[in-house]
């Protein structure tokens with residue numbers, strides 16, 4: 002077993018780390034300032050556009066996408082790079098065109114889109130010209146069970162008519178988010194896993210109404226386009242906007258979420274690394290009761306535990322990435338669930354310790370820790386709650402012994 006990164010990964014890591022040092026970290030304060038003063042804080046802000054141009058010039062672009070359309074990296078090669086972007090999660094993923102939910106939507110269109118759908122939507126997404134959203138969750142039903150999704154997609158001649166209400170649709174507050182991929186029921190009478198389909202809905206279609214922005218622990222997440230509640234009131238799109246076939250929605254959602262989940266986990270490890278760095282710097286520079294905080298046994302325990310837990314996570318994530326490359330996303334199903342269970346709660350633990358060590362500063366806007374904590378806490382819900390992943394993993398484990 003070779004634990005070293007290969008030459009391609011090392012080269013990208015070196016360039017990406019330098020990009021963060023030179024451009025991204027200094028831009029964090031500028032971004033906060035621009036969000037506070039912008040006419041439309043949801044719009045992609047000038048500092049983000051400048052970073053996108055620089056990243057693209059340096060070949061740090063579409064790193065997540067394998068094959069000719071993207072940077073051509075494997076999951077194993079991309080994992081350490083996504084980790085680095087996670088160190089500045091509001092800027093680095095967007096700057097490199099590797100931000101959710103666009104990444105999942107680009108993968109989806111790449112894999113299941115028709116040539117016409119790819120031309121109209123995938124190409125501008127790959128170029129970073131527009132953004133996109135994925136609309137599945139609904140306020141009125143328990144959406145962790147995708148079979149409950151109630152939005153109707155009814156065929157009427159050459160059109161589909163869409164009626165329903167969605168919420169927590171990430172990215173959709175950004176006016177440059179031009180397209181929604183909407184999940185709904187085309188055939189409520191079919192067997193449960195064949196009732197759902199996905200359709201492409203351009204934002205400016207009559208009947209689409211972006212109602213309001215949901216907050217997350219009080220944060221608007223303006224930098225990433227927020228999380229919208231959207232009403233679809235008899236929205237009509239041509240039948241050509243169907244993704245895959247009627248009834249394929251559930252299967253496509255599963256395919257979309259595999260890479261999406263590992264990407265979230267990779268970035269979360271980057272958040273934990275940033276927290277450990279901040280924790281150590283604070284522990285060395287702050288003195289209480291006659292000695293640096295870092296000389297307190299309890300603080301050393303937090304630092305050591307954090308390092309051990311993050312190393313364990315990283316090995317599991319890298320193994321999962323390697324399995325996805327070698328046996329496919331389906332073959333890596335158990336491991337994808339395992340990292341989705343392990344990563345958010347472990348990183349939340351690390352962030353909690355870093356917040357504690359920073360005292361009041363830790364919960365304030367002067368350090369990134371509070372916002373990182375809020376972000377990682379939501380990962381225990383987004384893309385499926387912990388309990389649902391545990392249920393499914395445990396059932397597969399039990400099946401071995403039936």
Ligand SMILES: Cc1cc2nc3c(=O)[nH]c(=O)nc-3n(C[C@H](O)[C@H](O)[C@H](O)COP(=O)(O)OP(=O)(O)OC[C@H]3O[C@@H](n4cnc5c(N)ncnc54)[C@H](O)[C@@H]3O)c2cc1C
Pocket residue numbers: 102135136137138139142143144145146168169170171172217228379382383384385386388389392
């Ligand atoms: C920040 C953020 C961004 C999001 N972005 C998007 C997006 O872009 N697009 C989108 O479509 N959705 C998005 N979501 C929604 C997210 O995917 C859902 O919140 C999630 O799937 C859970 O659905 P729900 O909120 O309806 O919870 P429910 O289904 O109502 O579940 C509530 C709770 O019940 C418990 N539970 C459920 N099932 C079980 C079980 N089998 N065993 C034990 N306990 C169980 C769990 O604790 C769960 O948290 C986002 C959510 C957040 C917080």
